Every structure is written in C-alpha cells, then in structure tokens.
Amino acid sequence: MSPPTLAKAWTTPAGSHSKSRYAISRPRKDGIHLATIVSKQPTKPPGIKDIASALGISIGTVDRALHGRSDVSANTRARVLKVAEQLGYRPNMVARSLKLNRQFRVGVYLPRQIASFFDPLREGIRAAAAAYIGINVDLDFHSFPRLDEGQLEELESAVGQNYDGLLLTPGDPGRIDSVLRRIARQGTAIICVGNDAPRSGRLAAVSTDSYTSGAIAAEMLARTIQKSAAVATITGELTIMDHAEKLRGFAATLAVLAPHLSLLPVIESHESPKEAYRQASALLSRKPRPAGLYISTANSIPVLQALDEHLLKDVQVITTDLFPELIPLLESGKILATLHQRPFVQGRTAFESLARYLVEGVQPEPVTKLAPHIVLRSNLPLFLSQMIEPEDSGSKDPTPPKR
Amino acid sequence: MSPPTLAKAWTTPAGSHSKSRYAISRPRKDGIHLATIVSKQPTKPPGIKDIASALGISIGTVDRALHGRSDVSANTRARVLKVAEQLGYRPNMVARSLKLNRQFRVGVYLPRQIASFFDPLREGIRAAAAAYIGINVDLDFHSFPRLDEGQLEELESAVGQNYDGLLLTPGDPGRIDSVLRRIARQGTAIICVGNDAPRSGRLAAVSTDSYTSGAIAAEMLARTIQKSAAVATITGELTIMDHAEKLRGFAATLAVLAPHLSLLPVIESHESPKEAYRQASALLSRKPRPAGLYISTANSIPVLQALDEHLLKDVQVITTDLFPELIPLLESGKILATLHQRPFVQGRTAFESLARYLVEGVQPEPVTKLAPHIVLRSNLPLFLSQMIEPEDSGSKDPTPPKR
DNA sequence: TTGAAAGCGGTACCAA
DNA sequence: TTGGTACCGCTTTCAA
Numbered sequence: 001m002s003p004p005t006l007a008k009a010w011t012t013p014a015g016s017h018s019k020s021r022y023a024i025s026r027p028r029k030d031g032i033h034l035a036t037i038v039s040k041q042p043t044k045p046p047g048i049k050d051i052a053s054a055l056g057i058s059i060g061t062v063d064r065a066l067h068g069r070s071d072v073s074a075n076t077r078a079r080v081l082k083v084a085e086q087l088g089y090r091p092n093m094v095a096r097s098l099k100l101n102r103q104f105r106v107g108v109y110l111p112r113q114i115a116s117f118f119d120p121l122r123e124g125i126r127a128a129a130a131a132y133i134g135i136n137v138d139l140d141f142h143s144f145p146r147l148d149e150g151q152l153e154e155l156e157s158a159v160g161q162n163y164d165g166l167l168l169t170p171g172d173p174g175r176i177d178s179v180l181r182r183i184a185r186q187g188t189a190i191i192c193v194g195n196d197a198p199r200s201g202r203l204a205a206v207s208t209d210s211y212t213s214g215a216i217a218a219e220m221l222a223r224t225i226q227k228s229a230a231v232a233t234i235t236g237e238l239t240i241m242d243h244a245e246k247l248r249g250f251a252a253t254l255a256v257l258a259p260h261l262s263l264l265p266v267i268e269s270h271e272s273p274k275e276a277y278r279q280a281s282a283l284l285s286r287k288p289r290p291a292g293l294y295i296s297t298a299n300s301i302p303v304l305q306a307l308d309e310h311l312l313k314d315v316q317v318i319t320t321d322l323f324p325e326l327i328p329l330l331e332s333g334k335i336l337a338t339l340h341q342r343p344f345v346q347g348r349t350a351f352e353s354l355a356r357y358l359v360e361g362v363q364p365e366p367v368t369k370l371a372p373h374i375v376l377r378s379n380l381p382l383f384l385s386q387m388i389e390p391e392d393s394g395s396k397d398p399t400p401p402k403r
Numbered sequence: 404m405s406p407p408t409l410a411k412a413w414t415t416p417a418g419s420h421s422k423s424r425y426a427i428s429r430p431r432k433d434g435i436h437l438a439t440i441v442s443k444q445p446t447k448p449p450g451i452k453d454i455a456s457a458l459g460i461s462i463g464t465v466d467r468a469l470h471g472r473s474d475v476s477a478n479t480r481a482r483v484l485k486v487a488e489q490l491g492y493r494p495n496m497v498a499r500s501l502k503l504n505r506q507f508r509v510g511v512y513l514p515r516q517i518a519s520f521f522d523p524l525r526e527g528i529r530a531a532a533a534a535y536i537g538i539n540v541d542l543d544f545h546s547f548p549r550l551d552e553g554q555l556e557e558l559e560s561a562v563g564q565n566y567d568g569l570l571l572t573p574g575d576p577g578r579i580d581s582v583l584r585r586i587a588r589q590g591t592a593i594i595c596v597g598n599d600a601p602r603s604g605r606l607a608a609v610s611t612d613s614y615t616s617g618a619i620a621a622e623m624l625a626r627t628i629q630k631s632a633a634v635a636t637i638t639g640e641l642t643i644m645d646h647a648e649k650l651r652g653f654a655a656t657l658a659v660l661a662p663h664l665s666l667l668p669v670i671e672s673h674e675s676p677k678e679a680y681r682q683a684s685a686l687l688s689r690k691p692r693p694a695g696l697y698i699s700t701a702n703s704i705p706v707l708q709a710l711d712e713h714l715l716k717d718v719q720v721i722t723t724d725l726f727p728e729l730i731p732l733l734e735s736g737k738i739l740a741t742l743h744q745r746p747f748v749q750g751r752t753a754f755e756s757l758a759r760y761l762v763e764g765v766q767p768e769p770v771t772k773l774a775p776h777i778v779l780r781s782n783l784p785l786f787l788s789q790m791i792e793p794e795d796s797g798s799k800d801p802t803p804p805k806r
Numbered sequence: 807t808t809g810a811a812a813g814c815g816g817t818a819c820c821a822a
Numbered sequence: 823t824t825g826g827t828a829c830c831g832c833t834t835t836c837a838a
Contacts, residue, residue, distance in 0.1 A: 044506070045539060047831055058809045063833065071807060093536045095831030098497045098814050103447070133496045134536050136448060215781035223739070224626050253781050336626070371785040374777045378618035378656050382774040450815055461825045466817065474823055498815035501830050 046087040054083050066091075097134040097359070104358050105138045106351075107158050107188075109168040113146045114298045116323030117343045118169070120386075121194060124347025125167060132355050146271070147171035148237075155179045159186070165354045166190045167347075170197035172239055189357055193350035194343070195242045196367065203357065206350040208341045209369035210242045214249030214296065216374060217318040220337055221292040222258035224316050229291035232264040232283055236271045236297040246296040264290060269299055277302035284310040292316040301325055304334070322375055322383055330380050340373040340383060449490040457486050469494075500537040500762070507761050508541045509754075510561050510591075512571040516549045516674075517701045519726030520746045521572070523789075524597060527750025528570060535758050549674065550574035551640070558582045562589070568757045569593045570750075573600035575642055592760055596753035597746070598645045599770065606760065609753040611744045612772035613645045617652025617699065619777060620721045623740055624695040625661035627719050632694035635667040635686055639674045639700040649699040667693055672702055680705035687713040695719040704728055707737070725778055725786055733783050743776040743786060 048066070052059045057076065064072045065080035066089075083089075108125060110118045122141065129137045140163070144150030148171050158166065159182055166188050170176055177200045184190050184201035196205035221231055233250055235243045247266055254263055267283060269276035280303040283290070289312065295303055298321040307315060319326060319338040329335045353364035375383055451469070455462045460479065467475045468483035469492075475483075486492075511528060513521045525544065532540045543566070547553030554574050561569065562585055569591050573579055580603045587593050587604035599608035624634055636653055638646045650669055657666055670686060672679035683706040686693065692715070698706055701724040710718060722729060722741040732738045756767035778786055 049831075059832080060810075060834085061808055064808090067833090073807060076807085092501075092831050094497055094501045095814090096833080097536075098495075098501050098816090098830090099832045099834085101814055133500075209782075209785055212782045212785055216779060219779050219781040226629060249781075257780070369785060371776060371782055373774060374779075374782075376619060376622050376777075377660070378622040378652075379612075379615045379774055382612055382615055382772060452815075462816085463818085463826070464824060467824090470817090476823060479823085495815050498830090499817075501832090502815080502817050504830055 045092070046089050047092060048089075050087060051080060051083050051089060054087070055079055093134060093360075101136075102359070103136045103138065104164040104355075105140065105161070106165040106167060106354065107140045107142060107161060107163040109142045109144075109151065109154055109158065109166070111146050111149075111151065111169070111171075112143050114321070117194070117298055117321055117341065119343075121169075121343035121347040124344040124349075125351045126347075127344075128348040128351035128355070132352070135355065135359055137355070147240075148271070152176055152179065155183070159183055162186060163188045164358055167193055167350055167354065169194040170200065171195075173197040173200065173241065174239075176200065189354060191350050191354050191364070193346050194341075195240065204353055204364040204366050204368070206346050206353065206368045207242070207370070208339075208346070208372045210245035211249035212369075213320070213339050213341075213372050214246035214251075214294070215253040216249075216339060216372065217246075217294040217296070218250045218253035219257055220318060220374075221294065221316055222254065222261060224336060225258075225261060225291050227291070228260045230262045230264050230288045231292035231294070232267065232290040233294040233296060234267045234269055234276065234280065234283075234303055236269055236299065238266070238268060243296060250294055250296070261292070264288075269297070269303075271297065271299055273299060273302045276300075277306050280306035281310070284312060290315060292318075294318045296320055298323065304329065327380065327384070330375065330377050333377060336376075338375045340375045342370055342373060344386060345370060448495070449492050450495060451492070453490060454483060454486050454492060457490070458482055496537060496763070504539075505762070506539045506541065507567040507758075508543065508564070509568040509570060509757065510543045510545060510564060510566040512545045512547075512554065512557055512561065512569070514549050514552075514554065514572070514574075515546050517724070520597070520701055520724055520744065522746075524572075524746035524750040527747040527752075528754045529750075530747075531751040531754035531758070535755070538758065538762050540758070550643075551674070555579055555582065558586070562586055565589060566591045567761055570596055570753055570757065572597040573603065574598075576600040576603065576644065577642070579603065592757060594753050594757050594767070596749050597744075598643065607753075607756055607767040607769050607771070609749050609756065609771045610645070610773070611749070611775045613648035614652035615772075616723070616742050616744075616775050617649035617654075617697070618656040619742060619775065620649075620697040620699070620740075621653045621656035622660055623721060623777075624697065624719055625657065625664060627739060628661075628664060628694050630694075631663045633665045633667050633691045634695035634697070635670065635693040636697040636699060637670045637672055637679065637683065637686075637706055639672055639702065641669070641671060646699060653697055653699070664695070667691075672700070672706075674700065674702055676702060676705045679703075680709050683709035684713070687715060693718060696721070698722045701726065707732065730783065730787070733778065733780050736780060739779075741778045743778050745773055745776060747789060748773060 048059045048062045052062045061072065061076060062080050065077040066084060068077070108122070110122060112118065125139065129139055142154050142158070144154045147169065151171050152175060155168070155176060156179060159179065166183060168190070170180070170192055177197060180190055180197060180200035180202060190200065190202040192200070192202050192205040192207075194207055196207060198205070225231070231254070233247060235247055238244045238247065251263055254261055264283070267279045269279060276299050284306060291314070293303070293307070293315055295317065300319040304317070307317070316336045317334065319335055320341070322338055322340045326335060326338055330338065349368060349370070353368070356362040357364055373383065451462045451465045455465045464475065464479060465483050468480040469487060471480070511525065513525060515521065528542065532542055543564075545557050545561070547557045550572065551574050555578060558571070558579060559582060562582065569586060571593070573583070573595055580600060583593055583600060583603035583605060593603065593605040595603070595605050595608040595610070597610055599610060601608070628634070634657070636650060638650055641647045641650065654666055657664055667686070670682045672682060679702050687709060694717070696706070696710070696718055698720065703722040707720070710720070719739045720737065722738055723744065725741055725743045729738060729741055733741065752771060752773070756771070759765040760767055776786065
C-alpha cells in the first residue's frame, strides 16, 4: 500500500467544483485571474476514485467514510472528508441511481369531481413522473366521486399498500387525519396538494394561497365598483380550510381597501349545483342587490345561470378556476376575472417534491403557496392551450432518439 | 446459436410499460379487470437484455438494431423492434447517461442591466442546471453593460468557443442575427430568453407574451378609469420586438374595450433614466393630463418620480417587472398593478428546453409564451419571497445525503 | 478496519 | 453481420 498522499488533490482547482466558470478576466480577492485558468476542455468532476487515489486507499473505504457508515476509523474518515471537500466532490447522482436502481410506488388519491381541477392535477403528476429521470415510479391512481364522498374508504385500503409516497387532496381534515397519520407512521411520505391537512403527519403541502385568492377578488371588485354598494360571496363549505381562508382574505381586504362596499352574509352551496342555483336566486331577489359577486369554488355555472335569469347585467363577477364553460363568459365580459388555481403546476410541484424527498432525502418546504393566475379577457388565450390538453394516452415512440 | 424464439416476449404484459396501474377494479373494453393483474411488487421495466434473450441474440445486436445503425440485417432489426415494442421497452436514461458521460458547455450572454430582471433570470438558469441530473453542464456566464451595449462584441468571442448551447436575450435583432446565424451553423443550439430573434437560426424562444402584457394593462386601466379620459404609455425602444408588441397589445385592447379612453402618442425613453424623467415631466405638464399610465419597461422609477413632483395622485399607473423600489408603491396603492415577467421561470424553462434537446434530442416548442403575473397589492406578498433571493454563492454541502 | 470485485443497463469497440 | 466484453461511477458483498 502506498503511503497516503495528497498528490492528486490538486488536479482540480481547490474549492467547490463550480458549475460555472468565469470567462471574463476579472481580478479576484486572491489576485488570481480566473480567466487564465479557464480551459476550453470541460473538466471532469472528481469522483470517489480521485479521492481514493489521492489518499492511496480503496474506493470502498472512501464510500464508507463519505456515508458515515460504521467500520471506518475516525482518522480515515476525517482524511477522506477533507480531501472530498478540497476536491469539491459531489456524488454522481446518475451512477448512484443506476446502482441503487430503486423502484417507488406512489398512491394518488383524487376525486373525479371537479374534473376541470383534478384532471389537470393528475396530468401534472403524470408529466412530472414521466420527466423525472433517475427512478422508476409506479403511480397508482385511485379515484372516488367527490372530496366528501368516498375518500375515506379509498384511503383505508391504502393502509395495507405500504406505499413509498402518497399524493392526495384532503377533504375534511378532521375526518381523514387519523387514517393519514396511520399511513404516515408506516413510513409513507404524504404530500397534500390543492388543500392542506396540517395535522395529518403529512410531509408537505402544495396549493394556491387561498387567503390571497380571496384578497385578489376583493381588490379587483374594489377597483371596479366605484360607487357605494353591496357585494356577496358564494363558497362551498366553510369546514374546508381552503374555502374558509378565501372568505377571510376576501372580507379582510374588502374592509381595508373598500370602505364603500359592504359584504352580505356568506352563502354556502355545499358544492351542490342545485343548492348553488337556489341560494343564488334567493340572493338576487333580495335587497340590496349585490353589485359584485365572488364565487370561490369552481361550482359557478348555476350561479351565473341565476344571474342571467334575473337579467342582472351589471353585476361584477369573479369566479374560480378555468373550464370551457367560462370561456365565452370571460370573452364577453360577463365575468370580470377568474382566479386560476394552476392545478397542473400544483400536481407537477407536488410530485417533484415527493421525488426529491424519496430519492435524495431532501426535506421539502412544508408549505408551498402558489400565486393564483388572474385570468382576464385579455390574457385568456394564454391559458386556453394548457386547458385543452386532450386525453391522449397513447404510448410514446419506444425507440430511443437516433443520432 | 439457439434458434430465434419469442418465448420470453411475454414475461411482461404486452403493450407499453405503463407508468400507471389501475387499482380500481373496473371492466375495460376488452373485458379484462386490470385490478386482477396488479401485483404489489413493482415490475422491473424490460431492458435490452430481455429483448436479447427473448430473441436468443446478443445485446450488442439489439443495441445496433434499436439505434438503426448500419451493419444489422433488415430481418433482425425488424424482429428486435417488434419485440421491443411488445415488451414496451424504454431505454434507461440513467444507464445511458452514465455510459456516455457527456459534458456540455453552455454559454450564457446576458446584460447586467436591468438587474432586477436579469439576475433572477441567471438564477433560474443556474437552478435548473443544478437540478438537472444526467449531464455535466459547464455554464459560462458572460456579462456586458446593457442590451444595446456590448452584446455584439461579447457574442463575437463566442463564435470560436464552439459551445454546445447558448442562452441569451437578444437585443436589437437586426444587429445580432448574423452572429447568431454563424454560431448556429457551427452546431450550437441557441435558445432566446426574455425576447426573441426569430430570424437568427435560434432553436427556440422563451418569454412572456408581450402583446398580452400590453393587453392586460389596457384592460385593467379600462376597468379602473370609468370616466372619459386620456391614457399614455412609456416604452423603451420600439425597435425591440418586446416593446413594440406591448404597445400593439395595449393600443388594440384599449380600442376594443375602452371607447372612453384615448391614447396619447407613445413615448420612448430609450432605457435612459434621465430621458424617461424628462419625457414624463413633459407629458405631465401638457394637456390633456393622462388619467392612466402604462410603463412597459422596468425603467419606471424616474417616471414615478416625475409623477410625484407633479402632485398627480389620481393617475392610475401600471408598471412592468418587480423590484424593491416598487414594493411600497404597490402597498400604498400608488401603483395599480405591475406585470411581472417571471424571469426566474423564464431562465429555468429555457435551460430545461436546451438540456432536453442536447441530451435527449427532443425538439423544443419553437416559441414558449409565459403568462405574466399580475401583481396587485393583495397578492404582492406571494412574490416577495421569490424576489429577495440573496446573492448566496457559497458552495453547498459537498457530502452526499446520509441515509 | 480495509481491499477487491461484482454489477446496475446501456454503449462501443474488437474479434469472429 | 454478429457476439463478447470493457467500462461509465457508485454501492455492496465477501475476504483478508
């Protein structure tokens, strides 16, 4: 065995193996002109082999030292870590994943209703999974009618599955927290998407910022309705965090920005189209008639129908989400704006967080709040192309790219 | 040599190796209940070895056949392709990149001004490069003072570099088209970001939709200013496509949506703060005084200063981009909205397109138009966290994740 | 406590 | 035209 030597430790410039090099000749603090070191040949990043040969030890030992495994003398470990740092060693993720060749099973529990939201959400998950190189993911999609119907039962069956990861939109947190906690205790990483269940033991949550959604609606109505008037808001179910938060944001912002607008009592449609229609009709028959209306769930069509039947043309309406029926209404100006919750991006983001956690052990942000997109008549076209993704499930060309 | 056999072709269910399996027992068109096939053991995707042994040939031959290389008999090739399809073969990108172990050099040519836009753009590129597993990228960042100062010279030096890829924001297309074409002819993949140069031979372009930015500004002013009035717009340089497009969108939308608003002649600030201040002052001294103002470049501070000095409090202002100085103005309502061009996302997207092209040969969308974010007082907080990314260039922990 | 070597799934080279 | 094999960087097992 040759004596330990650092001879090779300087084959690569000390410091981190920076991804960027400076081509501009600019003196640094240490007086070195980096430009003079720059070569046109990209330098290969150092590997465990380089560390091993620098110290005259074997790659096996280097690996054990880097991973802090037992059975390495404190001395060697220290020397390995030092050289690793000097060389700016970064593990080659490609080699690692090839060797480990891990398979992950991820359960996805989303309702069928409301399709305009959950279909693109599923697509986002699928797209992210397909694009993620480095692991084999098996996505198990489970569906049930609605958030408040069938989720609990479906999730019960997930307990035995021992998934590596779980993606879901929790309905009423109080009811499913306990199942989720059981699943989490089994070692399944749970990520909530679209809505949060903070006490469920979930790893992270991805959603739009509900409070801000409500606040935006209030601000836009405040700017658009300039006379003294009343405004109303229709939501789904105030037990659902997302809905309650939207109302809070709406009311709070209205109070601050629009002293000239008064807020009528909130209406809960319980996500039922019939109920929404009935309640909206009642609202529009009473006095004072609202000059503005914020519909904070995707269940807006029955309300708009009631509006139409009451011949109310000058009510400023703000809706939620984007689906085909809204397009002509935005184009004609019957709807002032709709707040798009970007389900595709939510799904993609949620999957990516999960994957990074499972593969690299990176702890995700506990809460990611996306900014909702404000869709107006003028920017509507930009969102249409995303929306009309056809259900093309044909398999891609299985042959690799020719070159 | 054993006779060719398809014996093993059915070890995996025929059809594509689908990433998703159905756990819900639901009859399909062919009458098969997929749930009955589902096993809890994730199935390992087929590799070239499986194809080879299914046909009783060597993996070398399979590889040649799959890649359509010469020196394979038409017969074997056909059989290999058929079995590959039956097995749902998808090449393992991880193994491929490990073997090929490619190094890419990417030149990034962006101006220092305007920092609030180009700094996050650079960050987006860096972040995407760091997150992209599968290749080693060397990013060469080149900077120059402004879009219209130094870019051409800097690019000239890129001709000899023979980069694999190039990311840049083209200034005046007429002036740099020819350099870019020369670089493109050398085989460098060029992606424009932030602004397009359609005739430069670039592979693709990523930007916000300029026309729509102008249109949004017009729509918002149209809704907010309800009396008859004049509105004005201040841009940089109409030779820059992005600026011209914004004006077109603004004017066209104003004409359609706001018959009560008249558009004053456009003002070009030539991206000079002094010039912007002078011109804005002149504008505000003349009659009719505009009731609304759309500033379509990030160079808005001098204009706002002029506005302040003229004691015009009721002018509705829409600005472009987001930087620290705008924050208090949005919070206080002096600015109605700012149109955020999402430079970070632009940079990330541009890099990802480039990487997919270089690695997998995937032709990117020729033009990607992002929707600008409409930043109001109410949703401002959501964007602040993104903006204040400190200039932390310290190297990350070089040790791999312990597990 | 350490070294040596097999092998993950492709690619590419040399020999047959 | 084909088969056999070394190798990419890392992890892991078996021996020493």
